[in-house]
Amino acid sequence: MNDFLTTDVLIIGCGIAGCTAALTLADAGVPVTVITRARRPEESNTYYAQGGIIYQGFQDSPDLLAEDILRAGAGHCNPRAVQILAQEGAGAVRRILLERVGVQFDQEADGALSLALEGGHSLPRIIHATDATGKAIELALLHAVDRHPNVTLLTGHTAVDLLTPSHHGLNRLAVYEPRSCVGAYVLNQEQGRILRILAKKTVLASGGLGQIFLRTTNPPGARGDGLAMAYRAGVRIINAEFVQFHPTAFYRQNAARFLISEAVRGAGARLVDGQGRPFMEKYDPAWKDLAPRDVVARSIHREMLENDVPNVFLDLRSYIPREEILAHFPTIHARCLEYGVDITRDLVPVVPAAHYFCGGIWVDEWGLTTCRHLYAVGEVACTGVHGANRLASTSLLEGLVWGERAARHILGELPGSRLHDPADIPPWRDDGTEPADPALISQDMSAIKHIMWNYVGLVRTTPRLARALRDLRQLDIEIEQFYRTSRINDALIGLRNAVRAALVVATAAWQNRRSMGCHYRE
Missing domain, CATH: 3.50.50.60 (FAD/NAD(P)-binding domain)
Structure with a gap:
């Protein structure tokens, strides 16, 4: 009941x-x-x-x-x-x-x-x-x-x-x-x-x-x-x-992404390449590493593409005293240590990641x-x-x-x-008879994530957005049918919402042909 x-x-x-x-x-x-x-x-x-x-x-x-x-x-x-x-x-x-x-x-x-x-x-x-x-x-x-x-x-x-x-x-x-x-x-x-x-x-x-x-x-x-x-x-x-991409999320293959706060750069840390060379002055000579996030994220993206590397680095050790790092950034220090990176001695591998809507x-x-x-x-x-x-x-x-x-x-x-x-609002009718298959939910979520990252990510083009809309619309049809025939649970609700949210974002990106802020179209 x-x-x-x-x-x-x-x-x-x-x-x-x-x-x-x-x-x-x-x-x-x-x-x-x-x-x-x-x-x-x-x-x-x-x-x-x-x-x-x-x-x-x-x-x-x-x-x-x-x-x-x-x-x-x-x-x-x-x-x-x-x-x-x-x-x-x-x-x-x-x-x-x-x-x-x-x-x-x-x-x-x-x-x-x-x-x-x-x-x-x-x-x-x-x-x-x-x-x-x-x-x-x-x-x-x-x-x-x-x-x-x-x-x-x-x-x-x-x-x-x-x-x-x-x-x-x-x-x-x-x-x-x-x-x-x-x-x-x-x-x-x-x-x-x-x-x-x-x-x-x-x-x-x-x-x-x-x-x-x-x-x-x-x-x-x-x-x-x-x-x-x-x-x-x-x-x-x-x-x-x-959709704002934070410039600096910790990068390790097959590891969870976690934020490396902008306050690290505010305290003096610099973005560097694999040889430890700062590069932000090339992209924003006035603000350098403290440029707005969209500028920094796209600059990192460009560095990664031009040098064919999976990430860039944050250098705290050369610019912030060890005692200050430990006092101001204990959580980041502890999280990075879990992956063998000591931010007081090592360069910290980072990539942009979706952060704020x-x-x-x-x-x-x-x-x-x-x-x-x-x-x-x-x-x-x-x-x-x-x-x-x-x-x-x-x-x-x-x-x-x-x-x-x-x-x-x-x-x-x-x-x-x-x-x-x-009395005007009837009880929920759950017509689904089959348990929601977690393998199907996982696969569909993975498809949404890859479509959005590759086609509706940091740099957007007309062909990428067209492909995203075609793929997401087809997924939306399949997921809605899946939702209607399966017994409802939290993961299924989330999958249905995720594909709808992705379509909303991709459609808006398609309709806006002008690059503005964190919406960048080539």
Whole structure:
């Protein structure tokens, strides 16, 4: 028997954006249900963010920060959203992260917050917790959320689809009403059954889509779930061609890719070839190794092609004192040592990897989508802050600012809102009779990753994109048939969402013939 739950606000995802929204609402007395497909709630892109979050530097100002963001965004940023981030960011960091949940950021000897410089920033303004800033933020927020009496946190629960009365409701006249969201169908992984969770307001905070690419810094859950669900619900999506590739992911054949933070280059490390020769001055004489990420990633890509090598290197040992490396980058040091690389003595092999989705679900300045009662915050959303290329350390700040803004807007809307009639939303019908074959899921995911990496990666051409669209459309047909005839599970849901997210990105890349930021067409 399919059960249903009701809640004032349903939040899908619990990274910085979802947790901030949940905590803001819960503190105001609103009952909130937060779901995550992960068994460990901290498993999110936020948790793996290394470098830091923008605060405020000496002789800094909102206008100066806005200028840096606009420059990195290749002239494609939403000026209003940039101003909101620049003006509200520092206050949100102080109010929520420092005072409300007490994140322990690094400090100088005099007790002042330690400020770091990162690529594209005109001065040091990044606060950090060594090289595990996201982990410190995520655990502090989750600690507050998990213990809050107004929050129900459900782990191991995968959102299947958004509930829209015009599509799922029994009242067929709902098709004449404006499109609205009343909750979600959600899979309880442990029990294998699907719940109807009905909510007055729903917030998508499901993160990014790096896992649709062969090489990525993202965790397994970043497969485009929120984007795909929004697409199926008819929600407007913009800027989907802008996928930022982080220049420096650790490279070992058949090993997991993990991020080597931009803060390493901010501290003085240089990108070098196999002979230890720096090369970034060839590509960007002004900014060199601290050029915007799209420039650095394409420069590395070009070096690899021209020299026919699988990777380039980061040189910390020649430019940063050993004691400083160990003090500031202990997590990176430990991870590299697992693969026999000592960053205080060895060159570190690196390659670009899919890192951050600059596009996403169109939202206004309060996180509202084009679907009534549906909000989107964090990486799944597109406020326009990042334009065509994200400035380093803006993503955590955007999630924080819009997580709080969405919650504030919801607080103003809830008094006049009511739950949709549960009788109008039927229980989930699972027509699949066969177990979902894990070998088929693995093969199809591998095909998606290779198509996206080879044809919709760092450098895009018309023939590559045409091939990607043909292959992905055929895969989409086969996967949808597979989905309809198999018993549903988390991996099958993820596969269906991944191919849809890949098609959204590839189609947007095909339609935009102009190179901009991290969308580069030859």
